[in-house]
Amino acid sequence: MPESQTNLSWDVLLDLSGPDVGPRHERLARALRAAVRDGVLPVGTALPPSRKLAADLACSRWLVTQAYAQLVAEGYLEARTGAATRVLWSPSRERPSRPASAATTTVPRHDLAPGLPDLRAFPRRRWAEALREVLTTAPHTEFGLPPRGGHPRLRAVLAEYLRRCRGASTTPPDVTVCSGVTEGVTRVCRALAAAGFTSVAVEDPSWGRTRDAVAAAGLTAVPVPVDEDGVRVDRLGGTRAVVVTPAHQFPTGTVLAPARRAALVAWARDVDGLVLEDDYDADFRYDRRPVGTVQGMAPAHVALFGSVSKTLSPALGIGWYVLPPTWADAVRAANPAASTPPVVDQLALAAFVERGGYDRHLRAVRSRYRARRDALVAALATHLPDSRITGVAAGLHLLLHLGGSPDTGALVRRAAAEGLNLVDLDTYRTEPSGDPTLVLGYGNLADHAVVPAVALLASLL
Structure with a gap:
C-alpha cells in the first residue's frame, strides 16, 4: 500500500466493553478484529503506532504489540519494517457484494x-479563484454565524445585477438569499397562508416542485391553463396569488405577451394580490431580445425569484428572492428558522460576479x-x-x-x-x-x- 496520510485511524473508537476474560492483549485484539470486520477500519487504513495507542489506552506498549502481532498472524493486519501497520482484510472478501443496481444509480448514455x-461547462478555474480570493482576503469575522437574509455583499451584488440585466426594481435590503427558487416560493407561500390566503394559482403545465411548494405551505394549488401568449390571466378568478414564469414558461417555452403582462399587473392591483415571478431561463435567449421582469413594472405586487441552478450549477444551492416591502416582515415571521447558503459560497459568488466572471x-x-x-x-x-x-x-x-x-x-x-x-x-x-x-x-x-x-x-x- 502507498504510504498515504489520508487514511489514518489514530483516533478510532475501540469497543473494550466485552466480557472481562483473558489477558488484556487478547481483549484489545478482539476489539481491533471487530472494528476491521465491521468495516470501521477499512482495508488500507494505517493504525496508530504502538506507543501512541498504548498511551491512549494507558497500558504498556508490549500489550499493543502483542495484539498487533496476533492480528498480523490471522491476516487482518499487515506490518512492514519502517512503515505503518495497516488493515489487510476487507469485509468484501467474506460477504457477497450487492447487485450493482442496488448500489449505484445508472447514468443514461x-x-x-x-x-x-451543461455540467461540463461549469467554470471550475474561475470559481476556484473566487473561493481562493475569499479564503485568503476575508477577515476572520466573516467566518462567524451567517447573516440572516444573506451576506450584505452578495445582496448588494445581486440587487445591482437584477437592476442592470433584468430591469428589476430593487435595493440590497429587498434581496434575500436562499438555497433556490423552490425554497423561496415555499417561504412566501407560508406567509400567504399566515395572512389568510387559501389557494395559489399555478400554471398548467408547470414544474411539479412548484405545486409541491404550494401544498407544503398548506395552500391549494389551482391549475390555470397556458396558451401561446402565456398564462390565461382571465382564468385567475377566485385566487389572489399566482406563480408564473413569464420570461420563458416552463415547459411550453412561451413568453408572456405584453397584453398579458399588463393584464397580470392590473389583476394583482385589483385584488390586492401577489404575483410570484420565477425568472426561469431568462438568461438564455437566442432568437429574440430579452424581456424585463414583471416585477420591474409593479414592485409593490410582485415577488421575484431566481437562482444559479441553470446558469452555473444546482449543486451550488444558491438562490434569491425580492419581496415587496409590505411582505418582507410577514415572510420573515413565517420562516423564523430560515437558513442561508454557506457564507464562503455566498462571498465566492459575489466575487465571481464583481470580477465579471459571471457575465x-x-x-x-x-x-x-x-x-x-x-x-x-x-x-x-x-x-x-x-x-x-x-x-x-x-x-x-x-x-x-x-x-x-x-x-x-x-x-x-x-x-x-x-x-x-x-x-x-x-x-x-x-x-x-x-x-x-x-x-x-x-x-x-x-x-x-x-x-x-x-x-x-x-x-x-
Whole structure:
C-alpha cells in the first residue's frame, strides 16, 4: 500500500466493553478484529503506532504489540519494517457484494431530460479563484454565524445585477438569499397562508416542485391553463396569488405577451394580490431580445425569484428572492428558522460576479447552447420530419410534438432501457392531455451526442 496520510485511524473508537476474560492483549485484539470486520477500519487504513495507542489506552506498549502481532498472524493486519501497520482484510472478501443496481444509480448514455445546464461547462478555474480570493482576503469575522437574509455583499451584488440585466426594481435590503427558487416560493407561500390566503394559482403545465411548494405551505394549488401568449390571466378568478414564469414558461417555452403582462399587473392591483415571478431561463435567449421582469413594472405586487441552478450549477444551492416591502416582515415571521447558503459560497459568488466572471460565463454558454439547439433542431428535422417543434427561441429545452398517436409513456420506459432519458409533457400537467409531446432538454447533452440521441429516439418511435 502507498504510504498515504489520508487514511489514518489514530483516533478510532475501540469497543473494550466485552466480557472481562483473558489477558488484556487478547481483549484489545478482539476489539481491533471487530472494528476491521465491521468495516470501521477499512482495508488500507494505517493504525496508530504502538506507543501512541498504548498511551491512549494507558497500558504498556508490549500489550499493543502483542495484539498487533496476533492480528498480523490471522491476516487482518499487515506490518512492514519502517512503515505503518495497516488493515489487510476487507469485509468484501467474506460477504457477497450487492447487485450493482442496488448500489449505484445508472447514468443514461444520452440525457434529453430538461432541468439541467451543461455540467461540463461549469467554470471550475474561475470559481476556484473566487473561493481562493475569499479564503485568503476575508477577515476572520466573516467566518462567524451567517447573516440572516444573506451576506450584505452578495445582496448588494445581486440587487445591482437584477437592476442592470433584468430591469428589476430593487435595493440590497429587498434581496434575500436562499438555497433556490423552490425554497423561496415555499417561504412566501407560508406567509400567504399566515395572512389568510387559501389557494395559489399555478400554471398548467408547470414544474411539479412548484405545486409541491404550494401544498407544503398548506395552500391549494389551482391549475390555470397556458396558451401561446402565456398564462390565461382571465382564468385567475377566485385566487389572489399566482406563480408564473413569464420570461420563458416552463415547459411550453412561451413568453408572456405584453397584453398579458399588463393584464397580470392590473389583476394583482385589483385584488390586492401577489404575483410570484420565477425568472426561469431568462438568461438564455437566442432568437429574440430579452424581456424585463414583471416585477420591474409593479414592485409593490410582485415577488421575484431566481437562482444559479441553470446558469452555473444546482449543486451550488444558491438562490434569491425580492419581496415587496409590505411582505418582507410577514415572510420573515413565517420562516423564523430560515437558513442561508454557506457564507464562503455566498462571498465566492459575489466575487465571481464583481470580477465579471459571471457575465463572461453566460456569454460563453449562450453561444454553446445556441449551437447545440441548432444541431438538435436539424437532427430532428432529418430523423423525425413529420414531427413539429415549438419553444425553441430560448431556454434549454424544446417541445417535440409527435405525429400520429404513440404511447409516450411506453416510449419513455423503452428509451430508459436503452440509456436514453426522455420526459413526457404530461409529466408536468395536472391531467393527461392525450397530446403525444416530449420535452427535450439539451442543456446537459454533450455536443457529440446530439445526432446519436435523436437517431435512437427515431428508431424507438
